[in-house]
Amino acid sequence: MLKAIKIRIYPAEEQRTRLSIQFGCARFVYNNALEYKQTVYKETGQNVSFHNLITRLTQLKEEFPWLGEADSQALQQSILHLKNAYVNFFEKRAMFPKKKKKHSRKQSFQYPQRVKIDSDKIYLPKVGWVEAILHRPIEGMIKTVTVSLTPTGKYFASILTDDGIAVPEPLKDLHEEDVEAVDLGLESFYTDSNGGKIANPRFLKRAANNLRKKQQSLSKKMKGSSKRNKARMQVAKAHEKVANARSDFQHKLSYHLAGENQAVGMEGLRVKNMLKNRRLAKAIGDAAWGGFMNKVGYKCLRLGKRFVKIDTFYPSSKTCSQCTNIMDELPLNVRVWTCPVCKSFHDRDHNAAMNIKHQTILELKAAGCTVSARRGLRKTSELEAAA
Numbered sequence: 001m002l003k004a005i006k007i008r009i010y011p012a013e014e015q016r017t018r019l020s021i022q023f024g025c026a027r028f029v030y031n032n033a034l035e036y037k038q039t040v041y042k043e044t045g046q047n048v049s050f051h052n053l054i055t056r057l058t059q060l061k062e063e064f065p066w067l068g069e070a071d072s073q074a075l076q077q078s079i080l081h082l083k084n085a086y087v088n089f090f091e092k093r094a095m096f097p098k099k100k101k102k103h104s105r106k107q108s109f110q111y112p113q114r115v116k117i118d119s120d121k122i123y124l125p126k127v128g129w130v131e132a133i134l135h136r137p138i139e140g141m142i143k144t145v146t147v148s149l150t151p152t153g154k155y156f157a158s159i160l161t162d163d164g165i166a167v168p169e170p171l172k173d174l175h176e177e178d179v180e181a182v183d184l185g186l187e188s189f190y191t192d193s194n195g196g197k198i199a200n201p202r203f204l205k206r207a208a209n210n211l212r213k214k215q216q217s218l219s220k221k222m223k224g225s226s227k228r229n230k231a232r233m234q235v236a237k238a239h240e241k242v243a244n245a246r247s248d249f250q251h252k253l254s255y256h257l258a259g260e261n262q263a264v265g266m267e268g269l270r271v272k273n274m275l276k277n278r279r280l281a282k283a284i285g286d287a288a289w290g291g292f293m294n295k296v297g298y299k300c301l302r303l304g305k306r307f308v309k310i311d312t313f314y315p316s317s318k319t320c321s322q323c324t325n326i327m328d329e330l331p332l333n334v335r336v337w338t339c340p341v342c343k344s345f346h347d348r349d350h351n352a353a354m355n356i357k358h359q360t361i362l363e364l365k366a367a368g369c370t371v372s373a374r375r376g377l378r379k380t381s382e383l384e385a386a387a
């Protein structure tokens with residue numbers, strides 16, 4: 001099973017210089033390969049293969065001898081990242097790959113191997129042994145190590161390991177109670193198919209005053225002054241705090257969802273369309289649903305649970321979950337409604353979550369699962385208590 005652990009590392013001054021060379025070279029190789037690939041395509045209509053781009057590295061190193069200061073495998077890894085960016089684009093998960101900027105929000109590069117770890121230090125090729133804080137021993141084989149630098153000047157190493165243990169096989173015979181669906185929203189962060197609601201923490205909104213003040217103070221400082229640098233760091237720190245709080249919240253919640261159920265259903269989001277509504281765009285960005293969905297998805301995978309993403313075009317809000325009557329219209333501000341056909345009274349989000357659950361069950365069945373209506377033990381904790 002693959003596991004990722006992120007640790008803080010504390011490079012000495014000289015090591016920071018060597019790290020910045022690694023960041024720079026990895027970025028250069030990525031941008032250069034992207035540009036080369038695009039140019040060749042424009043001029044000849046030919047697709048340069050990623051294998052070719054990797055072989056081309058030798059030539060590139062002759063042309064730019066300073067690339068020799070970078071770890072050569074980390075440079076190859078840059079090409080593989082470009083390949084992933086292309087794949088994500090062609091599978092419609094991402095925009096077309098863009099050049100990486102020197103002053104981007106976060107800098108990173110990746111070692112595919114040869115990283116060693118001791119109790120309080122980590123060995124990074126071309127950099128040396130770097131002081132680190134490990135909260136627990138790293139188990140299993142190290143697959144990759146990604147080193148990153150945040151805008152607030154913190155260095156991290158994300159270590160991906162494989163413990164050699166197979167991922168548990170998800171159950172095939174399920175009860176309806178094993179399946180939970182959630183409807184993501186802004187009123188509540190989500191409403192589940194049992195009617196439970198999780199309040200939307202609105203991290204960005206809560207920090208808005210603080211962020212505005214810090215931003216204003218930054219804009220008043222003279223360009224290139226040390227005070228301006230200090231103010232820029234303050235802004236970055238405030239943003240980092242928001243991002244950390246959000247990530248922490250989403251990790252806990254996704255762990256709970258994946259851990260307590262055998263299958264979790266969610267609705268694919270037409271976020272792009274929703275972002276066109278400028279009034280809502282900020283709140284939607286703050287909720288960061290996409291990131292949450294990813295977290296639930298990979299946690300389910302690791303725990304041997306099933307994750308179902310249902311069709312974006314399914315009218316989960318407008319359908320009555322009791323009689324399947326579909327309303328012509330149900331404006332966003334209508335929070336409760338009564339079905340004109342069967343007279344059921346609905347909480348908008350709970351009704352949507354029940355429909356998503358229904359749809360999830362259909363997809364599970366289509367994938368070869370049985371989903372029985374018999375009341376079983378639902379929660380993992382209940383199953384453990386009964387064992």
Ligand SMILES: [Zn+2]
Pocket residue numbers: 320321322323324325339340341342343344
């Ligand atoms: Zn109805």
